[in-house]
Amino acid sequence: MKSFKALLVASYGRHYLARSIDQADASRLYQVTSRGKQHLGAVGDILEVNETGPEQAVIESISPRKNLLYRSDAYKSKSIASNVDQILIVLATEPGFSPDLLGRAVIAAETAGITARIILNKCDLPTKLPAARKMLEPYIAMGYPVHEMSVKHDPRSVEALAQHLYGKVSVLVGQSGMGKSSLLNALIPDAVAQTQEHSKKLDSGKHTTTACRYYDLPAREGVDRGVNRGVNSFAGALIDSPGFQEFGLAHLSESELQHAFVEFRPLLGQCKFHNCSHGEEPGCVVQEAVAQGTISAQRVELFRQLRHESHNADAIQARLK
């Protein structure tokens, strides 16, 4: 039985599409299945697979991941992507975005050790622009890069973002209607063709909206060579994910949460109580910072909500055992 390495490029529940990265038949696409729960894959995984039929294979093992971005509630988790260098959180002036979801995506990035970049799209629509900028102020103050863009009407804004993507694997996340697909298509002229090739292999297009997919960025003169020092022609990749309505982070422990809020870090350990919830307790330095205007009240609310969800999930898990 032939065994080889492959890159997981699309995931539909427990059915995957993987691209061979074996010297002999590099780039050939395989339908890949997982034998059991221990081998649930994520887009971006490097797999060792065994061929089971024509262009069909089964996962033998998954290479250790550099990182894994995922969402979870008390009962189940959903992987988004693995082995990524940065997360692009796509927001828009209209329809309005949820600051709660933005906050959660940033926390997910921090705990996975992934760089977060915030994209404010549709800046050509001026009415809601000031309000959107206002909501992003705390993130700018914390040092997160914010790209104001108009994917549809300002190609230079797309080009400016592209400078930060080459040679890296970036994952697009965001609510529906923000412009993720528009951005993907602006950056990758043959994205539609890449999607069609995936769908053809799976004999169905019906899962397209629920899938995470991996797309290669086009090679560019002079740039890819520099990034890869001539080793190969990896120009970078973009992983598209379906628009989400909620972003559960029930898997994060209280300590992980404390560290994931970058603006809390200089204050860690300074509250009167070591397990301070940064709420009503006396001697809370985080609340003091809120009163002084150096930490946003909304971020503290998010912390408290995530802490609550994490404790709830622990209690439910304990009951299930």
Ligand SMILES: Nc1nc2c(ncn2[C@@H]2O[C@H](COP(=O)(O)OP(=O)(O)OP(=O)(O)O)[C@@H](O)[C@H]2O)c(=O)[nH]1
């Ligand atoms: N005015 C304006 N409209 C835009 C811009 N970028 C995208 N749009 C429009 O916004 C709508 C949604 O864009 P999509 O790219 O489909 O959004 P999406 O984030 O992929 O949404 P889902 O696939 O549902 O998650 C489309 O009608 C686009 O034409 C922009 O820069 N300016």
Ligand SMILES: [Mg+2]
């Ligand atoms: Mg889309």
Ligand SMILES: [Zn+2]
């Ligand atoms: Zn506190």
